[in-house]
Amino acid sequence: MKIILDAGHGPETAGKRSPDGRLREFHFNAAVAEETKKRLVLDGHIVIFAHQADRDVPLSERIHLANRLGADLYISVHANAFGNGFNSANGIETYHFVKPLAASKRLAASIHQSLALATGLRDRGVKAADFAVLRNTRMPAVLVECGFMTNRTDLEALQSDAYRKRCARAIAFGVGHYELTK
Numbered sequence: 001m002k003i004i005l006d007a008g009h010g011p012e013t014a015g016k017r018s019p020d021g022r023l024r025e026f027h028f029n030a031a032v033a034e035e036t037k038k039r040l041v042l043d044g045h046i047v048i049f050a051h052q053a054d055r056d057v058p059l060s061e062r063i064h065l066a067n068r069l070g071a072d073l074y075i076s077v078h079a080n081a082f083g084n085g086f087n088s089a090n091g092i093e094t095y096h097f098v099k100p101l102a103a104s105k106r107l108a109a110s111i112h113q114s115l116a117l118a119t120g121l122r123d124r125g126v127k128a129a130d131f132a133v134l135r136n137t138r139m140p141a142v143l144v145e146c147g148f149m150t151n152r153t154d155l156e157a158l159q160s161d162a163y164r165k166r167c168a169r170a171i172a173f174g175v176g177h178y179e180l181t182k
């Protein structure tokens with residue numbers, strides 16, 4: 001399959017960092033995308049990044065790229081935040097569009113189950129949202145939130161290489177499961 005991986009935001013995107021400033025969300029997202037790409041390529045997929053290392057690519061540009069290339073899947077990788085300071089909100093969640101393609105629902109379920117098992121973080125479930133990358137992409141699309149930068153325990157995980165690799169493996173495994181069961 002031709003798969004678009006989207007590490008959300010950019011390195012300098014305002015506000016997208018942990019309350020203590022130690023983690024920029026993009027650095028987590030991009031590290032997971034890089035490792036996920038390696039694994040998906042080994043599985044025989046073609047992987048294209050919607051993000052760039054030096055700027056916050058506008059959402060319309062990311063979406064246009066995916067549609068123009070006729071991608072088979074769109075997967076957006078994020079870390080979550082709740083409020084401005086540290087608090088107890090924690091765990092992982094996966095989104096599909098509010099009026100999803102059946103395939104988007106299957107992809108979300110497959111990746112989410114894999115992520116929940118692999119990370120061991122609190123399972124917040126699969127949710128629906130009207131995000132632009134889910135609404136305007138013309139292929140099965142999901143957005144994963146791999147833990148909260150605003151939770152001290154989740155943040156420790158988000159900052160570790162081992163956890164990033166675990167997330168990447170889980171996303172790639174979820175894609176493999178989706179492909180097998182279609």
Ligand SMILES: [Zn+2]
Nearest residue numbers: 008025078079
């Ligand atoms: Zn984000």
